Amino acid sequence: MIAELISVGTELLLGNTVNTNAAFLAEKCALLGLSIYYQTTVGDNEERLAETIQTAFKRSDVVILSGGLGPTKDDLTKEVTAKVMGMPLKEDKHTRERIEAYFKNSRSKTVTENNWKQALVPEGSKVVDNKNGTAPGLIMEKNGKVAILLPGPPNELIPMFNNDIFPYLNSIQPETIYSAMVKICGLGESLVETQIADLIEKQTNPTIAPYAKVGEVHLRVTAKAKDEKEAKKMVKPVVKELKERFGKNVYAAEENVTLEDTVIGLLKEKELTLTTVESCTGGLLAARLTKVPGVSEVFKQGLITYSNKAKRKLLDVKKSTLKEYGAISDKTAKEMAKNGAFITGADICVSITGIAGPDEVEEKPVGLVYIGCCYKNEVTVKEYHFNGERNKIREWAAVNALILLRECILEK
């Protein structure tokens, strides 16, 4: 089946908003085995929107529209799609009640008159409840074609798609799709691709698709089969093979688990506490770790020792070390990690010191970073050379600190 995306909104045409919805929907469609050949962005204009929908139906089976479902006169997506498909609007009692209830629970308790516009739905369409807003999603089927209408705000669109639209699209396909994600850290994209070149070469079903991230590569394994059970069975040995090939570099085999989730999970499992001591990353590593809910169980404190004086005062790094080897050195990274663990009484301490640029420091090149990890009184220090501008270098340093941390916990 062929799908097509239409994003509706003047804010996209003016560049006020980056279209993250399109990437989200496209990735999900790819996963569902739907081919996408076109994505179009168009404004809240009746004539142009109608023409865009008509063109899309000529070349695609499923048209997914996002945005333009709001309560104002400008919002036209539902009205125009209903007109193009010949499905007149009428009020949906259930939706009206849901909107009433939504406002009762919100801060602004009064429903304005134009909100009732959102309770109008095309006759014969399936209404999809919106748990995070007022506009319902809509599935409109006619003459073998399907239009799916989704609200624009990502916090409404994403859960609605995952909970209701994904299963619907899976159900109308002749085959069922099932996919699993194998997440790899510590190996570059090209290395990962080389190591699975033979698998990719001969693949038909299941398929493996690599997605490169900063410091990570995610491999999506997707199978098509007559039912989910069959598809799952086909995915399983491929995931197993990938796990074997990449061994300890596989940090998760679940869609929603991040590298920081895995590291925090390991710390919890082993009942270890962690301290971070950062120089060039300036808190980026700690900020990433503290994204994880419940991190307080294992992460008690972090120190950002940006200046040499702070490294000495807060971490007792020796004056002679800084003088002889410099702040950006394996010796400094080692003392930072060791003393950080000792001073805070944490089981593990990870340290980062490096040059994010734009200028050289201590006559050392931009991108040079040392990361240390002290665990069970032993300190591992690694030297890295990262490319790119200041914030890219900082990001790479933070992700590599997570990777080293994970390695140290696993190995010892």
Add this chain to the structure above:
Amino acid sequence: MIAELISVGTELLLGNTVNTNAAFLAEKCALLGLSIYYQTTVGDNEERLAETIQTAFKRSDVVILSGGLGPTKDDLTKEVTAKVMGMPLKEDKHTRERIEAYFKNSRSKTVTENNWKQALVPEGSKVVDNKNGTAPGLIMEKNGKVAILLPGPPNELIPMFNNDIFPYLNSIQPETIYSAMVKICGLGESLVETQIADLIEKQTNPTIAPYAKVGEVHLRVTAKAKDEKEAKKMVKPVVKELKERFGKNVYAAEENVTLEDTVIGLLKEKELTLTTVESCTGGLLAARLTKVPGVSEVFKQGLITYSNKAKRKLLDVKKSTLKEYGAISDKTAKEMAKNGAFITGADICVSITGIAGPDEVEEKPVGLVYIGCCYKNEVTVKEYHFNGERNKIREWAAVNALILLRECILEK
């Protein structure tokens, strides 16, 4: 004039990449006074790409294509556009030499044969040098229509557009465009819009366009005139008016200055040093400050006191304060800021303590945050209630800490 964007690339159709180029180009076109009615994304497929370009030329004067200029056989944008416009390709000596020089300076010194494909340009086109890659940009004019071809990687596209394409587009317009940005912090979007409703109501030239960010609103003032001097003259009084209306809430009137740049600038100007002490934001504030190159002059250290014990041990917050008022309280924020300044010897210390969620703490609601700022021995503490999920709350807390910090430096 009407412009249209065509983004070319399978990675966009598969959702591997978020199309940030489209938002960048759309914002620049809006600024140039070019109307955009359609943005299309299409894959590296000859037939579909040709059809998309033909459709675009029927309804627009300027078609901006990005992506698909690479050296591989898959990259078709130049070939297809040249065919559609009837401008055959021939080798450009200058570009060949530039590519040679580019490889000489790069790590992989060898030019592979397919790289010479990038030296082919449509006859009669203007070649735009790429300072960050091999593929040149191209301006193709024929029969009153213009195609602009840009490389896909943002680090190549953005500088090329700003340096060469923006002035070109400005030059082919009957009028010159000039714009300025007024950046406001500490006021909500609706409040800002209300305060300039009268200006927006009557505006024709210059115009004011608001862009809402987390904790900030940016107002772009744009004038059209016969030349830049005239346009600048028209923008000036509007910027002055906006500065008067929003007073101290205006933190910058320059495009590229961020809130953290302004805060660091103020600290440097007043020769003040800063310490950050963070709980729920877990380093996010420090990470934002240390984005700024040269921050080391004023930022020496930061403490992340996530646990109560860390608040006591590293910041000497009183046990009685934590027991009586809780970690999430104005009293704790106050002691954190005051003691943070004292212990580290910094001139200013900003503290953050709050509940990012998902769970309540101390029977206080998710989103409750206290931010303290100690300057000249006086501590200001403010209470905030933020909405949204964990990371949204942390972002709002960090930006509000920057805003409070700026206020304290300016007021005292």
